Amino acid sequence: MNIQKLPKKQGLYDPAFEKDNCGVGFIAHMKGHKSHEIVRQGLDLLNRLEHRGACGSDPLTGDGAGILIQIPHEFFKSECAKLKIELPEAGRYGTGLVFFPKDDRAEKLMKIFEEVTIREGLEMLGWRKVPVDNTQIGVVAAQVEPDMRQIFIGAGNIEDREVFERKLYVVRKQAGQAIRASGLAELYESYYICSLSCKTFIYKGQLMAPQVGRYFLDLSDPLLKTGLALVHSRYSTNTFPSWGRAQPMRMIAHNGEINTIRGNKNWMEARESMFETDLFDDVAKVVPVIPPGGSDSADFDQALEFLVQSGRSLPHAVMMMIPEPWSGHETMDDDKRSFFEFHASLMEPWDGPASITFTDGDVIGAVLDRNGLRPSRYIVTKDDYVIMASEVGVLPIDEANIAKKGRLQPGKMFFVDLKEGRIISDREIKSQLAAQNPYKEWLRECQVNLENLPVPENKTEAPIADLLTQQIAFGYTTEDLKLIMAPMIGTGMEATGSMGNDAALAVRSEKPQMLFNYFKQLFAQVTNPAIDSIREELVMSMEVTLGKERNLLAESPEHCRKLKIKHPLLTPDDFEKIKALDQEDIKTKTFSLLFPVAEGEAGMNGVLENLCADVSEAITEGFTILILSDRGVDESHASVPSLLAVGAVHHHLLRERTRTQVGLVVETGEAREMMHFALLIGYGAGAIYPYLAYETVASIIREKIYVEDIDLDRGIENFISSTRKGLFKIIAKMGISTIQSYRGAQIFEAVGLNESVISRFFTGTPSRISGVGLEILAQEVQARHRNAYERGKVIRPMLDPGGQYYWRRGEEKHMLDPTMIGMLQHATRSNDYQLFKKFSKISDEQNTRDCTLRGLFKFKKFNPIPLEEVEPISAITKRFCTGAMSIGSISREAHETLAIAMNRLGGKSNTGEGGEDSVRYTPDPNGDSRRSKIKQVASGRFGVSSYYLTNADELQIKIAQGAKPGEGGQLPGHKVSEYIAKIRHSTPGVGLISPPPHHDIYSIEDLQQLIFDLHNSNPNAEVSVKLVAEAGVGTIAAGVSKARAEGVLISGHDGGTGASPQTSIKHAGLPWELGLSETQQVLVLNDLRGRIRVQVDGQLKSGRDVVMGALLGADEFGFSTAPLVALGCILMRKCHLNTCSVGIATQDPELRKKFNGTPEAVVNFFNFIAEEVREL
Template identity: 45%
Template sequence: MLEYGKKIGLYDSREEHDACGIGFYANMDNKRTHDIVEKSLEMLRRLDHRGGIGADGVTGDGAGIMTEVPYSYFAQHVDFELPEEGQYAVGMFFTNEKIAGSKHEAQFNNYFEVEGLTVLGYRDVPVDTHAIAAHVAETMPYIQQVFVALNDVSLIERTLFLARKQIEYYAQKQQLDLYFTSLSHRTVVYKGWLRSDQIKALYQDLNHADYVSKLGLVHSRFSTNTFPSWKRAHPNRLLMHNGEINTIKGNVNWMRARQNQLIETIFGDDKDKVKEIVDEDGSDSAIVDNALEFLSLAMEPERAAMLMIPEPWLYNKANDTNIRAFYEYYSYLMEPWDGPTMISFCNGDKIGALTDRNGLRPGRYTITKDNYIVFSSEVGVVDVPESQVAFKGQLNPGKLLLVDFNEHKVIENNELKARIANELPYESWLSQFKVNLDLEHIKYQPSNWDNATLTRLQKQFVYTKEEMDKYLTELVENKKDPIGAMGYDVPIAVLNEKDETLFNYFKQLFAQVTNPPIDAYREKIVTSELSYLGGEGNLLQPNETVLKRIQLQRPVLTEAQLTAIEQSHLDVAHIATIYNGDLETALEQIGDKAIQAVKNNKEVLVLDDRGLVERSGYAMPMLLAVSHIHQLLIREGLRMKTSIVALSGETREVHHVACLLGYGANAVVPYLAQRTIEQLVNQQRLVGDISENVQTYTDTLSEGVIKVMAKMGISTVQSYQGAQIFEAVGLSDAVIDKYFTGTQTKLSGISIEMIDQENKARQTPKSEYIESGSTFQWRQQGQYHAFNPTSIHLLQHACRLNDYEKFKAFSHEVNHKRTDHIRHLMEFKKQTPIDINEVEPASEIVQRFNTGAMSYGSISEEAHQTLAEAMNQIGGKSNSGEGGENPQRFIVDEAGHNRSSAIKQVASGRFGVTSDYLQHAKEIQIKVAQGAKPGEGGQLPGTKVYPWIAEVRGSTPGIGLISPPPHHDIYSI
């Protein structure tokens, strides 16, 4: 079975996510009973619908339960003497071979003893494999428990953590497949590759009447695009998780960047015993658990959860000022772990639950009069008579719930957060020490460049008249990123005969399956454009010096604002990204300069290609330079001491800014684009004041980034920075591994040498004039578009005349005349064909055909009705799209013509959705993310609709081409 982070063919386990059933049942008066265990298992069984189920109906995605250590039960079921309660810990672990009696036992014992622990003995956990599928039983590891006596209980969590880490490193070296489900003196986790109703039957311990606990946390796993395994089941060691962390790659990178400092802060001289905080081969849930567990060694878990998954505070004025101050203060120290998330955590003394800022994962709870609490992702998981209900509630977006067994009650969100926020003088620190550099009122300063210099740079960075007139001008005039049409018909960058910018090799991912995108306009309260410059302080040693950083209201700046930052207290270094030799050597050189600059306490590194103003040479692809420095500083353990600013002539589009932020830039200064805006005003191609137009352009780029990242369900720029929410298409594995480490890619391609060649060729002007450009629309002398006058002419005439030969000519024109689309490079494997009698007849196959969801308002009622009638005739299904249908179409006429769409779509707040409409549906399709399609008020990341129709020679009047630029997504809906 493949582990997380591994690839085979087109499968990449980093695409795995899960959306699950989650819940806990506990007695807040610390009464231990077997009934709590039984009801928790019943809760889990009732969450079975939340778990994934295999085609055999027996195999699940994973299930588990966390309980207290059942002290009295274990005392009766081990063949060695146990100390009294609280004086020993239990480790539950999976291995591919039995540890007791093996060559590994002595080493395991030694690592415990080095940390002052005494191994009391090992126990084989009794299981009944008849309860699970045969193929699952074959993969079942040895399930064992180790009991260790605690000689000092003052820092027991840290001691157990160190012992476990060293045993895990030993296991890696020995190629021993080891996984600790838990190692604690308070809790124990039973879990596995199971369905919800199988865990009780598999684990015999859970059925014993002496197995008592005051709490039970359960989880039923539903993973999407994933392979289940024994260790991926929840609960994890501290938490269980329902949802995804969209920014997981960035969170892991930043955690790795700050881990040396954090490990030394907690462990001091023992720091070398801990090599990493998070296991990067784990699922996103396991990684969250790793981080929360580590932070909980230095603080209470509820405080750690608040740091990692903060509620929205920037635009939420309802919060208590101390709580707002707490969140703002820690935004200087840690980026949010962002995504649709609901977690529940437990250390034995406390159980907590927290929803993310969007509240896209439900959590409801009931408190009974006899002080029990039921919490779950749905109601009805434990039967509670209404007469026994004391309170019912739900966990709202960003809210925190805590069950404190010492206080015997639930501590409500506001009270709990107020307690935590009052532990340190956050509000006082902010009022006294926050650096208030008023960048918002610093105006753009018109340049003193002559037109010859500006034109020379525009030609070198391949600006075109088309971009100026139909992107930059449109963006400023309409104050939003122009929206592009579907229909990507130019070759992708790696196959394009035109020399492409490196930005075009990266495609923004977008939210899928259980992970809805955010409406960045209507849900602005959850978003944040904040970014920070300067070295980051120590997360575990909060004090006023943390606030030395400069808080940016948005990540796109002007040169004048950058100058103000350079004149502030921060120490800034410029690193030129101009080169003349080979690119790889030049990258190594700027890497050395960056390392030395950070060691010399430079708090901001400005990667600067303005040297081209004064001298000749080539500008490195800014995306490559930024990602290289970002990854290099992480590897060197220096990234948190500085920040990166991209001062770039190449950058001019929202996609470019998104890429730079996504690969580690803290801020971007698109200086040449801003000077081009100035030029457009001077030439009266834009009206108004130069400074105001440049500010509009700069602000709109930032707003465009918010919209792009919202399509991936990401709320904050801080989370997006370094999150690498992109897929590379056409870059070699060597380039990805060295310069864009961790980026997903399915199609390999060009090497660093080829990037160098293409970059130099691109920056060598072909003409003394600014090129016209042909990215957005076809031009006779421009780059190839699949839909051109010839192909459109052939298609139109084939359809009008019902001429099959013309259609074949069209097919040849589009499919066989060129070799610069991915489909042109694919061939069918030569195999012996199967007998045609074994193939399902076409009349059966077409019954599974569906049409796209297009409302009659978008294609005309006639076309909409014809599609429905045609699909009904062949037994397929047409889709109504949003907006309803004429009720007359629900009636089958005398000739038997059925004109009703079989699939009825429902969208939020849309007209035409009546009970009659729904009653005539064979299938109801609910549209979750309104406005996600191009042309409907929103867009897929990386796609644009341009508000014009190109006149195409040879086409029917009124018919034209609308083609997106080449950096747009190759995905389609």
Template identity: 45%
Template structure:
């Protein structure tokens, strides 16, 4: 039976920091106590090999006998035991090639006796390297940027050489000590952590409970900037989106070196590792950690009318740059100067904190991780949904969520920038167009796969009641590949669901955090600190009615291109493949010629030309644009005759569409009230599907391909 006292929310995470930045042994001792007391939130195999635990601290200069602060960088490496010399040569070569000097190496003292057999069998050689700065003026941020570049070069060269090198940290401010064990064993494994000479003013700690990936030494946390408890349910979408926007990455601080940073996301990493990759890119490119996390984990701002206008403008502007990394998340982070914690927009992971009289701050997944005299505690509390807690050791301040966010939002004129970059889709166009004759409507419905049951049991409830039809939980019909009746392509893809998230979101009670808002158009560089010259169309309803589609065409003007998704069916199946290749090629050409809005339409289907299944057409165009490095330059709209069910809409969005116009379904529903109710039902259904994945925003779901294909060939 379930014992509520043994319930756990996966992983324990937190940080300890002194606001004045004074480095003491006490801060590390508190962090080690905390991670040990969070061991019950982690996991271990039956041989006591833990899922991983670690700490991120400032470089312990007194222990290592190096200094001054920020003038000597420290790298912490996991190296292959049988290839240490080769790995060292590769690392030194990369550092020297980027203008830095290698001052020496250190064998990190460890006691392998505390490891379980599985962890011991995979234990890497653990080494530290001391690095001298490049020539030129002393600038810690510029050096951190150079060290980040060096890490990416090392990783690429190691992959090409077939060497398993993992860079735990490479920084002039911080170092990461982590291992494949439980938190109680961490100081027993690393002798450094037991030394009274190990002094730091900041410590981030983490105890891992592996969910999405198997335990391994590299995937233990913290990573280079953060430690994470939760699940990034939009991971596939975020990774795909980052890949799509890589061609547009540009910033003056990188110049041509930006190509060395790609791919940004480590393909074999966990969701937490991927989030850290994205955070590190933003921070090393010029944004501070709080700004970057407000981009990656924005609070639910879309439906909060009382939000400060400056903060609303900040979120509006950045929503056009990137989608949220959505899902349950409690984050502890530090760049060696600032430390803090942050929660996701739903607040689905716990974070409690205490502040003492001398401005020592402890935040963790639960209370009781450290022992403070109650008389010394001046504040206790917990973070709410979307909130942050920040300790700035440079300014000796502790910033609560509102103050920290407003400070970031007021640095730039985001209200002016967002009004220039984002515009609403005009709604003053009422061109529904002529109705199809009854016989032609019936013929087209037959051609696009509508059945009498679809009209009666799917569309009729949506149009009359404003909600999708209710079906029985049991389904004894054969799956699409085994069906004797021809099925649409949509039937061959099945929606995944969140297996780890607890709980899935209730889209009715949590309406304030749900959002279907989409942005269409050409996006600028994620790294740009100022807006570009193009504008984005903000769409409140991604399922477009006829008048909204007309408004979109008018707003797009000469920058909107429409491509016909039809093929000569009489020529046989090979013609379909050729038509898809032509469609994909034409899409890439249109974008290169300046199109910022691309409409894929099957309206031209007639007696001789069959419609290409819109799911196939959208997927092919989306992937072709990604491979041609053009996807971020255009908004993708599906004008689909074969979309009338909630699952159809979800699949189109999931495979790359950013708006859908179900033109034939709307032709069947000619009056405005029925069309509006149909659209409302479709969007309620989308929210229900998102919520089952633990996802709050359609932006993060679009292009994520969170589906399983059943009975389709690999080429499809």
């Protein structure tokens, strides 16, 4: 029997995707006075946080709850006396709660524990079976309930309590390793050590908050006394019982999410080879610091505990892991800024929304992330009690007894020292730590600032003579120059586009693809918020350091002997400075990525193998900055894709445990847009020099193509500025604030790369459908090289038109082309089902097949049944919805026509996030209704009112949108007419941008609150939540179900938009086939599928699309682009410009007169779809 029922990785489900949000709090007596009253009040506090926890299909099995207290010596002494265990005085013994399986392994595991204890020179005092009452816990929790044992260990001849605490840490780590080596049990699965300490003790389990005090009988004994109580109530996105994942952890209770966890773990593992300290007789005994299988909270706790046991104070370690935003903080004290800057050379922040309460038994406190994205409020009473929790009102306190109250500020620390008997302010504690070493002097003496270095007189690289040939070889297209780079050069802003990405996936494309195109950005939704990179810019940072890291467990001037760079995108002068570096401990070496193009895969693989060997050798030679360069491509040499080279070196050095000894710089001709830069940084690059992009910028300016008159310096500056903004937005989508944390965090999913490529070059990256290998990647490099050098001998060389963003004849395949558009419009307007069948046949057998994952699926053959036995059209159309296209993004005429059509069909139209005119709530004289059944509530709350909410059949909370997940909707000012402004309660002519997060949804329990509020606003309406497909979306959907939503919508990456950055349209989100399948599988695994309705949308155009969606788990189906085409849309992709020539996506009165769409055409389209579904 195991102590958790967390399924193994299966199908599209991966336990690594599990998320949790929570309620946290503590109560302590400031003077350290111990009493049973604090236990009682701690449990009361926990009970009042019950709504921040959750339960799943079993209403009596919670997601986890617990309480951490100081060791109640008097109580334990009494209990041990009954067992004839003689406890020494307080502080001279350690104890902890251990979960064992309820079978014969328990005795064997206890024996291993005892052997380790004795081997480490401590005294084994005995075991106690912890008394519990399991009659009131849920069936699911009871099925995996562990055997609860309490261990007692004597200090032996160790006199110092801190030394003893450290030795207990070694025993716990060694016992875990020994148990794992025995093969009898796995951590979290069949055993778990809640804590082992001479200061604190933890009671926790797979319980609901009110069950904790009743389950653990110890907690009701008046002898059980403590001076502090730290509590936690967990809300997990799954319903799988896992006793070991409950909190508090050994030192923390965490409400939030660590978004950079993959990178943090990789970097910590890489640093282990350099650990040195006299505090452990052998530091190898406590590595790995972070064992596999834990949650992000557990991993954070392990890292924090290691830093503390290695000699740093608890607040010092906390400040290293969750630093204040310091780089852009102009008024911060110099000493404090120097403290943070110095420690940035030691390790990266653990970034993400977090309220972390912490204690070691002597002190207790809390820290809030730099954005303040988790609530933390405190009260100090006149009788010396301190209470902190996720919200106010957790304990009844007489107002007359309150000495002070407030909330924890972003990045600030609340700290109580029970030994000193006082609250130590954030300013005081940080000032003390900042003064313990001369960090300011160390930085001044040792850190090298790139800005201050002179530009070398003799530049090493001449301008590129064969620019066009190089551009072709590196895959540049006319679209790249015109649609992506020109707006960046001219405005300093990202390029904006509209409609969805209906081009073929890279793995399905017939055209050679850049390796970058096989990856999709991940993003935050529900369990943690995306960050508003514009409004939160003050707390965001692009600063990076390059060079060799030192021993994390020590501090010296040499620790900051690194190169400081303001921004990872290097200018030509910056790059020349770096190449010329040859200082003590800061030396650079360049490695070529070129290979003989004729050798194909073998040549590319050979270069990669040699590259890995060469960088290892360079490290032994003392080089600390390695430059990977693809410069020099010629007629006989091509380059390894820069991303492949970065991934190869990064993971090779991680495996060799030498990654932290060097910084990586990439000199590349490939990278020219935000996604390219984000990928290179995300897989380990510290800085990038896009030399060909700069040459291209100069060419565009010089030849005055695509941009107005602009000088070269301003053009380069704009290009860098727009890239900086774009990178901020990309990392903000994931709730990350610093590029240092983003580096190596690998926050992407691969779509179409096989396991050998992933495991070797992009280890740990989700890639769930396999795909191409090194051979195909090499062939794509060769194809681009042939276009540049061989085709150029026959015809005049010219850039490929592209076709990624717009359909071009003979170029990239799109799901809709002019012929298809005309066919669909003619069929729906003339009610010609046979013509529609021709349209759908071409769509299914050519365009969709060649562009999408579902195009690869085939139906199994079964015996057909008579058509009259199949569900009628009228029943099927009730499952159809139109997408959330707001009035404003499309015209009033188009919006109302869609509503009329869907109401005639019995389906549902969706307002989108722009509100709805109340006159539409009254039916027309002919009986038609222009009222949308689905009313959307988005982050901007545009048009949302009580009247709006009460006139809905369904209220949809928009968390994300397929074309731009992690970002808010945007409506350009020229589309905000007086009518639109009136509906949206805004000002005419002023552009509207919804913030990326809902400012009342920072976690899953906040979503639950909004769902509750919406149910109360309209008890007759169901509530649904709109998500976008990504790795882990099934886990989020399970959390949505537990939050009591009736529906969840999974949108594909190819959904449409009225306006969005081009990089988001192209590179964010995943195909709905993956997201929907994962959602179905996870909901079934959690026994939640029967509680929620699942909808899917994203380029649905035929009956086959609907049936495929149904087979993968959908109950309802959303359509946006196809109904617009039926209304007259010709996919000009000018929606954001207000120049739609058919009157659909415009607010221009003259252009709106050209609208000639009819409800009948939309009705015909959906009836055709339904009839195809019946036939299939």
